[in-house]
Amino acid sequence: VAKTTQQEYQDQGIHQELIGRRCLSLSGEHGVPSCQWIGTSGAHLDGYFCLDRASPDLGFLRRVARRLITPFIGLGIQTVITPAIGSIPLSTLAAEELMASEATTVSSVWADKVASEGPGMTSDFDFVRPGYAELVADALVLIVEDVINRKYTVSRVRDRARGLGAHIVGIASVASLEDVDAASLDVPILHNLCEVRYSSWSPSDCAEQGPCSRSEPIVINPGLGHGIEYQTRNSGYPGGFISLP
Ligand SMILES: [Zn+2]
Numbered sequence: 001v002a003k004t005t006q007q008e009y010q011d012q013g014i015h016q017e018l019i020g021r022r023c024l025s026l027s028g029e030h031g032v033p034s035c036q037w038i039g040t041s042g043a044h045l046d047g048y049f050c051l052d053r054a055s056p057d058l059g060f061l062r063r064v065a066r067r068l069i070t071p072f073i074g075l076g077i078q079t080v081i082t083p084a085i086g087s088i089p090l091s092t093l094a095a096e097e098l099m100a101s102e103a104t105t106v107s108s109v110w111a112d113k114v115a116s117e118g119p120g121m122t123s124d125f126d127f128v129r130p131g132y133a134e135l136v137a138d139a140l141v142l143i144v145e146d147v148i149n150r151k152y153t154v155s156r157v158r159d160r161a162r163g164l165g166a167h168i169v170g171i172a173s174v175a176s177l178e179d180v181d182a183a184s185l186d187v188p189i190l191h192n193l194c195e196v197r198y199s200s201w202s203p204s205d206c207a208e209q210g211p212c213s214r215s216e217p218i219v220i221n222p223g224l225g226h227g228i229e230y231q232t233r234n235s236g237y238p239g240g241f242i243s244l245p
Helices: 012-020 058-072 090-100 132-136 150-163 201-209 227-235
Strands: 005-007 024-026 047-048 079-083 107-114 122-128 142-150 165-177 189-195
Touching: 012 024, 012 058, 012 189, 058 090, 058 142, 058 165, 058 189, 079 090, 079 132, 079 150, 090 107, 090 142, 107 132, 107 150, 122 150, 142 150, 150 165
Parallel strands: 005 189, 079 107, 079 142, 142 165, 165 189
Antiparallel strands: 024 047, 107 122
């Protein structure tokens, strides 16, 4: 059993930069109205992290990628994996930075979102592109993720990679909720650049004590969570729906 370690890189500068670039939004703070977001797992959130606005800035993304790979240099990573779609550019740059540091080949592949086979799961992830599963099988693997909320997506990718025989060396994330750690993710190393503090509720808990109990509107911007899908199923929600600028 590998030793569990926690690599922290709490950089106040990058935290502020992510707020300034509107990658990190918190309900009722920094000009954001009181509202809530719907996460991939269906959870209700009073904050949201989305790297999309910063992702086209490759200079910024490269700086982030360099910080992400720091603790993994020299560990023999063969394949960098990420869930599709938003974190693919970051993951690719991270693999390239790792390859430059290691002077060996590092592959970069992603897991596509696929229909779930398990009961109660909204989606699953799998390495369905030609040749991708072979690059994950029996490889030393680093998972790169933009944000870890309720660990749902990253856990699905981790389990699928392990199912193929991958050895997960660790997870590198730009942001994660404060209660996320290596032990709870069942990986040897978690390297997280920015700890974010926002709360998440199950839909029923949210109705009792979360933003839904205060009738706060649900964000429906495409790409900022799954508010649109929620609106389709719950069009009568009394708090209403909102598009953020
Ligand atoms: Zn809610």
